[in-house]
Amino acid sequence: MINKIALEEHFGATEPNIVAQSEEHFTPQAWPRHRDMLLDITDRRLALMDEAGIEIAVLSLLSPGIQSLHDPAQATDWAYRLNDHAAEQVAQRPDRFGSFAALALQDPDAATTELRRAVTELGMVGALVNGFSQVGDADTIVYLDDPRYADFWATVAELDVPVYLHPRDPLPSTSPQYDGHPWLYGSAWAFSVETATHMLRLMGSGLFDRHPGLQVILGHLGELLPFNIWRTDHRLKVAPRGIAAQRPFGDYLRNNVVVTTSGNFRTPALLNVIAEMGADRILFSADYPFEDMLEAAAWFDALELNEPDLRKIASENARRVLRLGDRQSAASSARA
Amino acid sequence: MINKIALEEHFGATEPNIVAQSEEHFTPQAWPRHRDMLLDITDRRLALMDEAGIEIAVLSLLSPGIQSLHDPAQATDWAYRLNDHAAEQVAQRPDRFGSFAALALQDPDAATTELRRAVTELGMVGALVNGFSQVGDADTIVYLDDPRYADFWATVAELDVPVYLHPRDPLPSTSPQYDGHPWLYGSAWAFSVETATHMLRLMGSGLFDRHPGLQVILGHLGELLPFNIWRTDHRLKVAPRGIAAQRPFGDYLRNNVVVTTSGNFRTPALLNVIAEMGADRILFSADYPFEDMLEAAAWFDALELNEPDLRKIASENARRVLRLGDRQSAASSARA
Amino acid sequence: MINKIALEEHFGATEPNIVAQSEEHFTPQAWPRHRDMLLDITDRRLALMDEAGIEIAVLSLLSPGIQSLHDPAQATDWAYRLNDHAAEQVAQRPDRFGSFAALALQDPDAATTELRRAVTELGMVGALVNGFSQVGDADTIVYLDDPRYADFWATVAELDVPVYLHPRDPLPSTSPQYDGHPWLYGSAWAFSVETATHMLRLMGSGLFDRHPGLQVILGHLGELLPFNIWRTDHRLKVAPRGIAAQRPFGDYLRNNVVVTTSGNFRTPALLNVIAEMGADRILFSADYPFEDMLEAAAWFDALELNEPDLRKIASENARRVLRLGDRQSAASSARA
Amino acid sequence: MINKIALEEHFGATEPNIVAQSEEHFTPQAWPRHRDMLLDITDRRLALMDEAGIEIAVLSLLSPGIQSLHDPAQATDWAYRLNDHAAEQVAQRPDRFGSFAALALQDPDAATTELRRAVTELGMVGALVNGFSQVGDADTIVYLDDPRYADFWATVAELDVPVYLHPRDPLPSTSPQYDGHPWLYGSAWAFSVETATHMLRLMGSGLFDRHPGLQVILGHLGELLPFNIWRTDHRLKVAPRGIAAQRPFGDYLRNNVVVTTSGNFRTPALLNVIAEMGADRILFSADYPFEDMLEAAAWFDALELNEPDLRKIASENARRVLRLGDRQSAASSARA
Ligand SMILES: [Zn+2]
Ligand SMILES: [Zn+2]
Ligand SMILES: [Zn+2]
Ligand SMILES: [Zn+2]
Secondary structure: OOOEEEEEEEEOOEOOEHHHHHHHHOOOOOHHHHHHHHHOOOOHHHHHHHHHOEEEEEEEEOOOHHHHOOOHHHHHHHHHHHHHHHHHHHHHOOOOEEEEEOOOOOOHHHHHHHHHHHHHOOOOOEEEEOOOEEOOOOOOEEOOOOHHHHHHHHHHHHHOOOEEEOOOOOOHHHOHHHOOOHHHOHHHOHHHHHHHHHHHHHHHOOHHHHOOOOOEEEOHHHOOHHHHHHHHHHHHHHOOOOOOOOOOHHHHHHHHEEEEOOOOOOHHHHHHHHHHHOHHHEEOOOOOOOOOHHHHHHHHHOOOOOHHHHHHHHHHHHHHHHOHHHHHHHHHHHHO | OOOEEEEEEEEOOEOOEHHHHHHHHOOOOOHHHHHHHHHOOOOHHHHHHHHHOEEEEEEEEOOOHHHHOOOHHHHHHHHHHHHHHHHHHHHHOOOOEEEEEOOOOOOHHHHHHHHHHHHHOOOOOEEEEOOOEEOOOOOOEEOOOOHHHHHHHHHHHHHOOOEEEOOOOOOHHHOHHHOOOHHHOHHHOHHHHHHHHHHHHHHHOOHHHHOOOOOEEEOHHHOOHHHHHHHHHHHHHHOOOOOOOOOOHHHHHHHHEEEEOOOOOOHHHHHHHHHHHOHHHEEOOOOOOOOOHHHHHHHHHOOOOOHHHHHHHHHHHHHHHHOHHHHHHHHHHHHO | OOOEEEEEEEEOOEOOEHHHHHHHHOOOOOHHHHHHHHHOOOOHHHHHHHHHOEEEEEEEEOOOHHHHOOOHHHHHHHHHHHHHHHHHHHHHOOOOEEEEEOOOOOOHHHHHHHHHHHHHOOOOOEEEEOOOEEOOOOOOEEOOOOHHHHHHHHHHHHHOOOEEEOOOOOOHHHOHHHOOOHHHOHHHOHHHHHHHHHHHHHHHOOHHHHOOOOOEEEOHHHOOHHHHHHHHHHHHHHOOOOOOOOOOHHHHHHHHEEEEOOOOOOHHHHHHHHHHHOHHHEEOOOOOOOOOHHHHHHHHHOOOOOHHHHHHHHHHHHHHHHOHHHHHHHHHHHHO | OOOEEEEEEEEOOEOOEOHHHHHHHOOOOOHHHHHHHHHOOOOHHHHHHHHHOEEEEEEEEOOOHHHHOOOHHHHHHHHHHHHHHHHHHHHHOOOOEEEEEOOOOOOHHHHHHHHHHHHHOOOOOEEEEOOOEEOOOOOOEEOOOOHHHHHHHHHHHHHOOOEEEOOOOOOHHHOHHHOOOHHHOHHHOHHHHHHHHHHHHHHHOOHHHHOOOOOEEEOHHHOOHHHHHHHHHHHHHHOOOOOOOOOOHHHHHHHOEEEEOOOOOOHHHHHHHHHHHOHHHEEOOOOOOOOOHHHHHHHHHOOOOOHHHHHHHHHHHHHHHHOHHHHHHHHHHHHO
């Protein structure tokens, strides 16, 4: 069994009651058990981690989490309290847990402030954002390439922490292509499309030209992008249509993106990502409790891949990208 | 140079003036040349085919073509006339060309009638549909899984011809995720997402349970689906949400779908498709004149892949799927 | 569990006492058990086949078997008797077993006669030859490209049956490179080198130019050849050194060779063979009892490869190459 | 064009007349030109390097070179003089060339002394050994796992330089399997088998247990070993036969071996090596003038592989393994 770090591992909370958001993803029978799994951090979750060979789980809030709270003040308040909650949980077993900050991007300045607090005071390793934010009302959606986030990204770059761009569903009101096909939502399809599109917006906005060192994490083996990045660049070469980006998107994918295996335990897809991005940019993850931690680990441990690359994907890349050692030391100092 | 068949090769016409639809895809400088390329069939196109080692090109109308004509009567009329035009062109060099019927799916009965005419009287090898149809007005869109198409699909199955599901762009009015990023439209990204989603709707609708022999052709190495089909099935297993489909989508992909290389000349992606679908279900294509026929052929001819599989992809699979010999004989008889 | 056919499955016998040859491959503790496994055909072997999902096992004598009997008369006699023994065993469960003929190639005419008898009278599906034969004395070795085998190969071609070229060890007297490293013998290394070299001799001799339809089966994912065939051809192009072969060796590999998975349960190697030879030329096998039938099947059944190709490798290719149905019908008629 | 380092690039000399050894590899027509190519270093070779995008070529003597000189004294003398010659050539363009020492392993002590001199005084980056040495007479062959080389390997480990294990042909007197098939010699086949077997001897001898940091370079994409290492280990697990090695051979392959692309410009094989060894252990090389530098570079530059891994293979891995910067600085100091 290979020693692993996982970094798309979700939690919920009842105070504030964010855990209720996940109910829709489960059948009534399955929900109570998964609710418990979301609320628990150091009990059953830790036992499963032991069984799966996961040394460290980097925690993040469930999706859409803060991003779907329309009221910026509420969003900011909840993010603050939930980050405190996560930090307290991590503090109980700092050897086994880390966390990504939840951010109320409905208020860019507040989000930036909270990111700084989370990283420098709470010892968090970065932020996880669940796609676009709904600002003011349900139908006003803002993506992270919006100019209002210029300072936010500058702060991310300054703090030198990764941002995990996590899926959320698009709004049904603007998704007639899913009408009558509810099973297309979520991780079956819509999650990947929505998140990939968001990532392409970031690339096209010139963000990575402004901050060449920025690292964005995508789950699910890259949300379709590694397979298709050649075709995107192939077209942009002849039809840039005023795009701000200065380099081919493949360059961004290979220098500013790392991907995790969360929820996509399929070897041919992994091999495609190795070919397109290299083993240095792939990180093991499970996506617990929406995915089965043991299934993720069993798949990974049985991969017929050379061990040096397996160790990179299992934990070495995560240590580098998250600077786990550094962060944990900083957190210790901050807490001391 | 490997002898090839290509089957996503587009043409336009001026009577009726369908060619004007393609202007938006080109810069003003590039448009006149590409307009000529769309209108020409047996001249420069044939010379390029010779140079590229393409023995047979299966012609189809440009996109969105008939699908974007809101008025069903006009759509039906144009489809009829453009199919006649295509058949006349093919008749000039039946050894070098075949064609897919254009269909006015705004009127399902008329489309069914026209498909039968195209196949049995004009010797066409199947139909090519540019995604959803706009019916009555621009904003009323109908996908091919709609119940109104029950007879249409039954006729496709009866005629035993493939349907090429070709990309078109989603409507901007329902695509806020592309706002401010016009370069995301078309083959850079939106084409693939829109077409893959359409294909998933067909799968989810139970269409392939009703017609297990049906063959749908997807361009561009499968419009993202081969890479991700495992993840879709992985989710549907636990969250079917009332889906009509009786089998995993991977089964449909491997039994009811064939993909072409049109516009996606990338070897790691091809290898992913070989792993997920097998070399029997991949067909060479270029996507002329939106892609460079010579670039497509140069990439393909240089592939470091065993020659039996190369020959399958180059032409043998196309002969099987399109039953080229059969069709051409039938057409000869019909014309005689 | 995928329904499989296996075709490198060995047996021994005590009358004549050929089973004693295999003792050297096992520790004293392991030998009695494996001796029993070699002698048994319809008991424990069949139970394991059921457990492994192997519908049909094509039996062949252990290695080096007949090939190491120096006296041509004895070799001929033993081959005859052991083929009768195999046929009797198969006849007990013709639905579950087939067999390859053992041939005393020390006497080419006798071997040719016996092959004809085995195929036409005993219903065997081809022959399995354990590399070079020792003729007259231990140190006189003859490979199958020797001119004395012209009629033999013509008969193989006429009967249209495959020949399985199975490994044997090179003679220690001519293998100083293994001195002091006994572990290099057998399936750890020497088997593959010796068998690959033998196959290259067949290719270089022009055999497949004389008999373009001939099919040779190689075990162990092709005995190193698929990985290296490009390099061999790359050199032969500039330094043919009077070679008789008229085509690149890659052509022979892809038209006259099929390979089995026997004893090489490694997915990256399998993917290399798929790339170089195509899924139509790969056949499942275990190499029982030198390999673990259940391990072979567990590996194969878990392969993340599209199901149509899996079914080809599992059984469809074997049915085609061995013409199992035809042979079994012929055998029934012959026995009737 | 990607900036590359190549490290299996051969030269010859007339004083002493080592270049004559290579005549047998060429037709009479081709020999004069290739003789010139072997003798030239800073003229046409440099022009080709510019054209191929090869910034640095690490030079080594042709094969079998010193290894086939039976007389230890002569071998030692020639090695000394040819190393001086190489160092002089490199000194003319230290920005474009490096070199591997030639060593007269017929006299282990002298070879050890010369290695130390070559590295510390001549600034060489390691040694290249052409397989076994003939000691005293043509038929006495000694492999590098022989106990007489204990001090030699200890010195290699102490100096922390790689040893390139380069092919040579086995002796015809012990190669009956090649009788009548002269085209099997050399890079068509015999080179790979002989070198792979030599490498397996090193692994089996426990050498890498004694010196865990030792790095051996194999050309030609690993001389068959990556494809087959699983099968070797699979057998050794059940039949170690007293082997000295303490770990699976796969561990040695992934920790003590790096491979170059010399003479094996085949992408499926490269992908197999990436899967089995990882992109960190693959180094570009051409094998000039036995291979075409431009062909090697054209193949490499067109590889559809992510650029970070391409850059590793092109030059970054070579800089790390050869410690080019360090060596060149040391050489400058030594020469100063
Ligand atoms: Zn998640
Ligand atoms: Zn198209
Ligand atoms: Zn065997
Ligand atoms: Zn060389």
